[in-house]
Amino acid sequence: MFGGITGLTYINSDPKGTDWGERMLNTVASQTxxxxxxxxESVEVAVRCFPSSKLLQGSIDSFKMSGCGLVIRKDFAVEEMSFETDAVSxxxxxxxxxxxxxxxxxxxIAKVILSEEGINRSFSSELVQKRLMNLSIPELTELSGGEAVSFTDIQVELLPENRLxxxxxxxxxxxxxxxxxxTVTVGIEKRRRVSFQKPQVELDLVPASQRDMSRTLSMALAEILDNMVDLDRFDLxxxxxxxxxLETEGKKLIFSGYAEIERIPHTG
Incomplete structure (x- = not known):
């Protein structure tokens, strides 16, 4: 639940204020x-409708939402999110x-900003952890003696030019x-999947006895990550x-795109 709503605005050219229908719509929209x-941390909602009598026919000119410090499904932190609809019925x-x-x-139209801190926090979530633990990787069977592999202590550092x-x-x-x-380069495939491509393995700080294994494991982890972030798995x-x-900017990863809303979901 929200810690509180810092702003709730109805945009209308009528300086006398809003009628009961408009106020009700604002209340219901904010609750949704x-x-x-x-x-x-904060959410602002703005509904635009002129003339306001169109509400009785269920017509809205646009609906805007912007928020910061959001958490989705208890584990996925979003630094900023905004969206604006076209006409809504x-x-x-x-x-x-x-x-x-x-x-x-x-x-x-949607925009989502993730922070480096939030991305690293997501790697500790149950949903992500179960895709990184006790894995059987055929390429490693001989090297690992048949043992399952778990990837732990994952930390991401955002770099310029869409690199991590x-x-x-x-x-x-x-x-x-x-x-x-x-180091990998992130991009978008088929408008729904975040790809992790062009992995460049760095072995300077890896003990000589572990370098072959580290190289093989790095490529395996890059492939796992490349198949992990598919929006169809996370859609509401x-x-x-x-x-x-998609672009990296300082310590932020910025996504822009759109949402096709068939119905309003009940929970995130």
């Missing part, structure tokens, strides 16, 4: 957005019952963990996300 996140009767129901699918430096340890349950140090019910652009 509130339940999409585990918590937040809603069931005004649903508003009267305290819900927000769309009459037809709508589009929203990745530090990790590989645990084969048969000796000292093997250090991993590599009724919302399809697509990406147009």
């Amino acid at each position: 957005i509130r339940h999409l996140f585990s918590k937040s 809603i069931d005004f009767g649903s508003v009267l019952s305290g819900k927000l129901k769309l009459k037809q699918t709508t589009q929203a 430096k990745i530090f990790a340890k590989a645990d084969l349950n048969n000796g000292e963990p093997i250090p991993i140090n590599m 019910d009724g919302v399809k996300m697509r990406l147009n652009r």
